[in-house]
Amino acid sequence: MNFVIANPTGLCFGVRRAIEYLEIALHENKSVYAMGNPIHNPQEVERLSRLGLKVASSVAEIPGGAAAFIRAHGLSRGKHAELREKCRMVIDGTCPFVRNVQKKAAELGREGYEVVVLGDSGHPEVKGILGHIDGEALVVKSEKYINLRGRRAKIGILSQTTQREADLAALASKLVFLTEELRVYNTICRATVKRQEAIKKLAESVDAVVVIGGRNSANTGALVEISRSSGLDAKWIEHAGELDEGWLRDKVKIGVAAGGSTPDWLVNDLTAKLLKL
Numbered sequence: 001m002n003f004v005i006a007n008p009t010g011l012c013f014g015v016r017r018a019i020e021y022l023e024i025a026l027h028e029n030k031s032v033y034a035m036g037n038p039i040h041n042p043q044e045v046e047r048l049s050r051l052g053l054k055v056a057s058s059v060a061e062i063p064g065g066a067a068a069f070i071r072a073h074g075l076s077r078g079k080h081a082e083l084r085e086k087c088r089m090v091i092d093g094t095c096p097f098v099r100n101v102q103k104k105a106a107e108l109g110r111e112g113y114e115v116v117v118l119g120d121s122g123h124p125e126v127k128g129i130l131g132h133i134d135g136e137a138l139v140v141k142s143e144k145y146i147n148l149r150g151r152r153a154k155i156g157i158l159s160q161t162t163q164r165e166a167d168l169a170a171l172a173s174k175l176v177f178l179t180e181e182l183r184v185y186n187t188i189c190r191a192t193v194k195r196q197e198a199i200k201k202l203a204e205s206v207d208a209v210v211v212i213g214g215r216n217s218a219n220t221g222a223l224v225e226i227s228r229s230s231g232l233d234a235k236w237i238e239h240a241g242e243l244d245e246g247w248l249r250d251k252v253k254i255g256v257a258a259g260g261s262t263p264d265w266l267v268n269d270l271t272a273k274l275l276k277l
């Protein structure tokens with residue numbers, strides 16, 4: 001089968017780094033307790049579970065003296081401290097880009113800015129960021145949700161790493177008229193943007209796309225959406241076994257893309273299968 005792989009695609013730097021840390025910890029410990037799923041990919045979580053990964057949804061679920069792991073999304077200062085208190089060791093897989101947002105958030109809070117975070121309030125990365133701010137902070141999905149009464153002295157804006165730059169610009173444009181002083185940190189990570197640009201480029205030269213990644217992965221879903229909105233037939237699969245050979249029959253050249261949380265071994269399985277067809 002004639003195919004071309006989007007570039008860049010697959011694991012981003014932060015998730016790759018966190019999983020490497022986790023693998024080393026699993027090699028050295030019989031079991032490691034992660035605070036939340038370490039990656040939005042069920043096959044990879046299953047593989048890591050066979051090596052001794054346990055997924056906990058709260059610090060209370062982690063037994064005292066255990067080895068704990070913090071995923072790339074990071075954690076609030078309070079929960080981090082609880083883990084250090086309770087566990088024998090804490091492996092910190094927080095992505096350095098996320099840690100940068102946490103530091104900027106703490107700095108804004110310390111310097112008396114009212115902090116506005118562009119993001120999804122239920123997302124673990126955002127919860128972690130909020131947990132680094134002393135005082136109140138507001139989380140908004142877009143500038144449309146801003147409804148401040150009265151003019152403010154100082155407002156500081158930052159963003160969840162996976163937000164759109166256009167939304168950050170719109171938020172800053174609105175808030176600049178509601179405060180005496182505005183400080184804006186562009187904390188958006190380019191990894192997601194670059195993967196989306198790569199699939200748009202790929203769509204120009206293929207007649208269909210296979211996107212591989214967990215069905216619980218929002219960024220994988222975004223790649224599928226982008227392919228379809230470019231007018232392409234796009235299939236979303238979690239692993240090579242789900243690829244329907246009948247669907248490929250009338251295709252001349254297909255594109256392959258992977259979500260930012262799809263491990264290399266799943267992409268390699270898929271390309272090995274395509275090479276045999």
Ligand code: SF4
Pocket residue numbers: 012013014015072073095096097098161162189190191192260
């Ligand atoms: S998307 Fe960016 S910020 Fe998020 S884990 Fe990956 S590299 Fe880090």
